[in-house]
Amino acid sequence: MTRATIKDVSRVAGVSIKTVSRVLNKERYVSDEMRQKVEEAVARLNYHPSLAARTLAGKRSFQIGLIHDNPSPYYIFNMQAGVGQRCREANFRMIIQPCDVNSPGLIDDIGALIDQAQLDGIIMTPPVTDVGTALAELFRRKIPVVRVQPGTDLTATSAVYIDNVQAADDMTAYLISLGHRRIGLVTGHANYFASGQRLTGYRQALQRAGIGFDASLVFPGQFDFQSGSAAAEALLALDDPPTAIFASSDEMAAGVLAAAHRMGVSVPDQLSVAGFDDTDLAQVVWPSLTTVRQPIRDLGYAAADLLLEFGERIERRQLPHELIVRGSTAAPKN
Amino acid sequence: MTRATIKDVSRVAGVSIKTVSRVLNKERYVSDEMRQKVEEAVARLNYHPSLAARTLAGKRSFQIGLIHDNPSPYYIFNMQAGVGQRCREANFRMIIQPCDVNSPGLIDDIGALIDQAQLDGIIMTPPVTDVGTALAELFRRKIPVVRVQPGTDLTATSAVYIDNVQAADDMTAYLISLGHRRIGLVTGHANYFASGQRLTGYRQALQRAGIGFDASLVFPGQFDFQSGSAAAEALLALDDPPTAIFASSDEMAAGVLAAAHRMGVSVPDQLSVAGFDDTDLAQVVWPSLTTVRQPIRDLGYAAADLLLEFGERIERRQLPHELIVRGSTAAPKN
DNA sequence: TTCGAGTATGACAACGTTATCTCATCGACC
DNA sequence: GGTCGATGAGATAACGTTGTCATACTCGAA
The missing domain is CATH 1.10.287 (Helix Hairpins)
Structure with missing residues (x-):
């Protein structure tokens, strides 16, 4: 048969x-x-039509590519789930292309992918979103592109994103509303524009509350557990340590928690800890994390939707974030 | 151009x-x-050859499918990374097909995927590995299949796996060697054969040590955080509670930790906790988890390797697991 | 009545490869 | 010196769709 x-x-x-x-x-x-x-x-x-024959004869391939260089399983999994769902609805296929932003072969890899598979469109996630040479290559081939949370050339392609500034502002304001005055911030990896945006939101909320910005309370992290841990150790060793630490990712927040545990600082009694993302992690550590929910799956769905609905036409879509309060934050005890 | x-x-x-x-x-x-x-x-x-044309003209499509129904981001991410790496080496593409083992359309979906994309092979992960009707459909189409950690029809397809019985035995024996005599076990989801295998390993180690099997110490879980938490609460409420709890996944172990924290039981002083998988999670909770490392990425790589190297020929490959000792286990204090 | 625009269908070429068949050359062997 | 197998290269027909063009029918307006 x-x-x-x-x-x-x-x-x-x-x-x-x-x-x-x-x-x-x-x-x-x-x-x-x-x-x-x-x-x-x-x-x-x-009967199921042959994709190969359709692609060869027609102008469409019914395939889109998802290009990422992101080490977070949770992020990638949910992004794929969202993109994948929209693809299934349209009977499209999704091709995953992990890549390395620092690799010299990046451009060639992307070019080869598009040539070989004749993709109908590309979705990119940070930090590849902001690699100028890669973007240029995509423009050269005139292929529809949707970027998730881009940091540069904002109007050059379609994009989906959340308002990182506002999100960080919300969290900072929440901590202030609990009574915190000295709030530590662990920033994310410098490659990600979201890192800077979150810093902006943090400063914005402080200023509105009339709290002076203290640079010694800002510690550079890498989005990972280790740097969260290191940041907490440094911040808690200050002469006048913070009563709350806002980490720009849940993973760093988990690192902060671990450091606090190690140093015998109880959370949230002696130290409030907040994260960002609302990954699975947030509910699995103890105490569970107060964090900002980033709708990653929805971002993926929306990205695929823009690609399939509008093609080359440039569209933008902002999705809502949400402040999630759990057990890791409380009013400071003095 | x-x-x-x-x-x-x-x-x-x-x-x-x-x-x-x-x-x-x-x-x-x-x-x-x-x-x-x-x-x-x-x-x-x-020049890059057109995949569509090659597929249409030739007998190969240079694409393999990865079919999974597994809610763990960590598992899927690493599996994809392994399969993806082997694919890149061979200049193959990987098509991800999430599915739902309980969906009536499962068979049709798989059939459509193969027909449309003319896949050169299929990799399946648990628990789809053991859905008889899906397997039958694949056989009918005579497509090479590699299953990861299959539970049934072991010799029907190529397979890669670890020795779950031995792994659980190792962990149990380690806990016994620390001096534990009453060791709780939280089993995994009944859909997964690995769950039963780990129970077997647990009993095997107990028997070798001359410790009687106590059914009240075995609590059924679902591999997730919630069920780990629930299991711990039940086990610690026993008249003669265990001094150690071995959870069949890191996520459940994290649930056990959280329950212990809530109940004021200190880990590892009053309770040792062990997990299984060595996901990222294991190092992110506090205290970090003693666990069994399952080389998920390597399993994915090996699965793709069998597919690309041997095709239809049935081959099997067992990969080593490893006992990882961290801070969540210690000798019981009496 | 005739014409044109819109509707409905089919014949056939094209898409960019691989498979199959053919042909030519070169040594080695009896 | 002819025959045969191994080697090297090309011409041409697939592969299963979609795109283009041609054709025929229908209906309302000139």
Whole structure:
């Protein structure tokens, strides 16, 4: 038993090959009678069109690429889930391309991917979003691109994002509302523009509350557990240590928690800890993390949606974030 | 500027199309002189063959599918990383197909995937590995299959796996060696054969040490945080509670930790906790988890390797696990 | 009645590769 | 010196779709 082809379908339905193709592609000018005959035949033969043949003959490949260089399993998993769901709805396929922003072969890899697979579009996640040479290569090939949370050339491509400044502002304001005055900030990796945006939001909230900015309370991190731990140790060793630490990722927040545990500082009694992302992690550490929920899955879905709905046309979509309060924050005890 | 085709290459190299094809596919009977001319032309034109055309004309598609129904981001991320790496080495593409083992459309989805994309092979992860109807569909299509950690029909397809029985035995024996006599076990989801295997290993180690099996110390979990928490609460409420709890996943172990924190039971002083998998999680909770490292990424790499190297031929590969001792276990204090 | 615009269908080429078949050359062997 | 197998190269037909063009029918307006 070999695969059914469009020819088989046309024979069974008693129509021409082209008519079958028309029905499959939902083209205009097909009578209901024809459509029904074809659909019956398709169902009876359990026919599935060959993607390779469609790609070769047509101008579309029904495939989009997801390019990422992001070490966070949680982020990637959810991004894929969102993109994947939208793809399934449109009967598209998703090709995953991990890459390395520091690799000299980056441009060639992306070019080869597009050439070989004839992708209909590309979704990029940070930090690849902001690699100028990669972007240039994509423009050169005139392929539709949607970027998730881009930091540069904001209007150059379609994009989906959350308002990082506002999100960091919200969290900082929340900590201030609890009564905290000295709030430590662990920033993210410098490659990510979100890191800077979150710093901006933090300063913005402080200023509004009339609290002076103290640079010694800001510690550079890398989004990972280790740097969160290191940051906490440094911040808690200050002469006048913070009563709360806001880490720019849940993973760093977990590092802060671990350091606090090690140093015998109880959370949230002696120290409030806040994260960012609301990954699975946030509910798995103890105490569970107060954090900002970033709708990663929805961002992926929206990115794929922009690609499929609008193609080359540049569109932007901002998604809402949400402050999630859990057990790691409380009013300072003095 | 349009894409270069094999025709362009043949013109530039001054040879026939077929000769270019021969070089590209590393076929025999090509002189060094020809090969060199072709390679130069390929490089000069930055030519990448069209996957669609190759798939249509040839018998191979240079694509393999990864089918999974697994809610763990960490597991999926690492599995993909391993499979993806092997694919890149062979210049293959990986198509991800999340699915739902309980969906009635499962078989059709898999069939459609294979028909449409003409996949060269399939990799499955638990628990889809053991869905008989899905397996039957794959056999019907005579497509090479590699299963990761299959539980049933062990010799029906190629497979990669670790020795779950031995791994659980190792961990249990380690806890016994610390001096524990009452060791709780939180099992995994019943859908996963690994759950039963780990129970077997646990009993095996107890028996060897001459410790009677106590069914009240075994609590059924679902591999997730919640069930770990619930299990710990139940186990610690026993009249004669365990001094150590071995959870069949890190996530459940994290749940155990959280429950212990809540109940004021200090780890590892009053309770030792052990996990399984060595996910990122293990080092991010406090105290960090003693666990069994499962080389997920390597399993993915090996699975892809079997597919690409052996195709339909059935091969099996067992990978080593490793006991990782961290801060969550210690000798019981009496 | 005739014409044109819109609707509905089919014949056939094209897409860019690989597979198959053919042909030519070169040594080695009887 | 002819025959045969191994080697090297090309011409041409697939592969299963979509795009383009041609054709025929229908309906309302000139």
